[in-house]
Amino acid sequence: MTEEKGDMQKSMIHPTAIIDPHAKIGPGVKIGPYAVIGPNVEIGEGTEVMAHVVIDGWTTIGKYCRFFPSASIGSEPQDLKFNGEKSYVTIGDYSVFREFVTVSRATGEEDVTSIGSHCLFQACTHIAHNCDVGNYVIMSNCAGLAGHVTIEDRVVIGGIAGVHQFVKVGRNSMIGGLAKVVQDIPPFVIADGQPARCVGLNSVGLSRAGIPENIRSELKKAFRILYRSGLNLGQAIAEMEQELDSSEEVEHFLRFLRNAERGICRGTKA
Incomplete structure (x- = not known):
């Protein structure tokens, strides 16, 4: 030594x-x-x-x-x-x-x-x-x-969950126990299930991370556009670019979506 x-x-x-x-x-x-x-x-x-x-x-x-x-x-x-x-x-x-x-x-x-x-x-x-x-x-x-696999900052992964090779998981997201993750998980969301589906915004995690309420509101709009509007990914990104107030968190969300190579985790039905 x-x-x-x-x-x-x-x-x-x-x-x-x-x-x-x-x-x-x-x-x-x-x-x-x-x-x-x-x-x-x-x-x-x-x-x-x-x-x-x-x-x-x-x-x-x-x-x-x-x-x-x-x-x-x-x-x-x-x-x-x-x-x-x-x-x-x-x-x-x-x-x-x-x-x-x-x-x-x-x-x-x-x-x-x-x-x-x-x-x-x-x-x-x-x-x-x-x-x-x-x-x-x-x-x-x-x-x-x-x-x-890429795991960004402040991600929580539940027990016995498995993440497929080359998947990316965005920051401040949460993956439920026993989840089977085969596509990219966007930042700031909650994913669960087999295969995993995005079930909502990680509102509690965002609050605990100190993200201001106005930015959390914009991220909630982003989630609705991405998973509730019926738009495809390209259309949803274009809509968010037009409708959302810019912030570091919103820009990171959009950047992640643009660079998702395996496709993003699908959402549950509204």
Whole structure:
């Protein structure tokens, strides 16, 4: 390990932990019994790695994260295309990984599986190769992301929900438990069902996020135009461009719709 002696003394490492001498362990890191840390791992200040956690691959972890027993981070992807190439996992600060969470490194030379800061991944959740997960994301127990999924900031995913490969989920949205998500979920909405359908605006989540009432009102109009007007996607976007007051949130909503490659999640009947 590359730390100065003083930094190592500040870290609390159980004598049964197996840490490759090339790993980089920051000051104040706690590593529990029988944890295994690979040679290309970098762990930031104050992070806690509990018993039986395995962190491997080219994995970089920020400050003050917590990894609960038996989490597996940075292992080879569950992808038949993977051929042993050098790829990465990056994790921000203050994120929590509960028991048996699995995070796979990317498929593709120099590609990355990326996770932001202040996230909570509850027990047995899975983040597959090449996923891009934002900040303040919550995944409930046993939820899973397939490869190449994009999750924007402040998304909540219910227990045992599954997100199909290459799907994008917009910020401040919520996905219900047991949902089967096979198309893009626009920002600011609630989706539920098998397959998932957009059932309404995430009004409570928007309020908790501090989005002003006038902007929430415009987003409600946007939802009605998109899902209640009978217009196709192109027509709905054109209508919103004409009818809605501009704001950062409205512009993000429109930008997401314009760039939806898998098609957007359908709505329920009015």
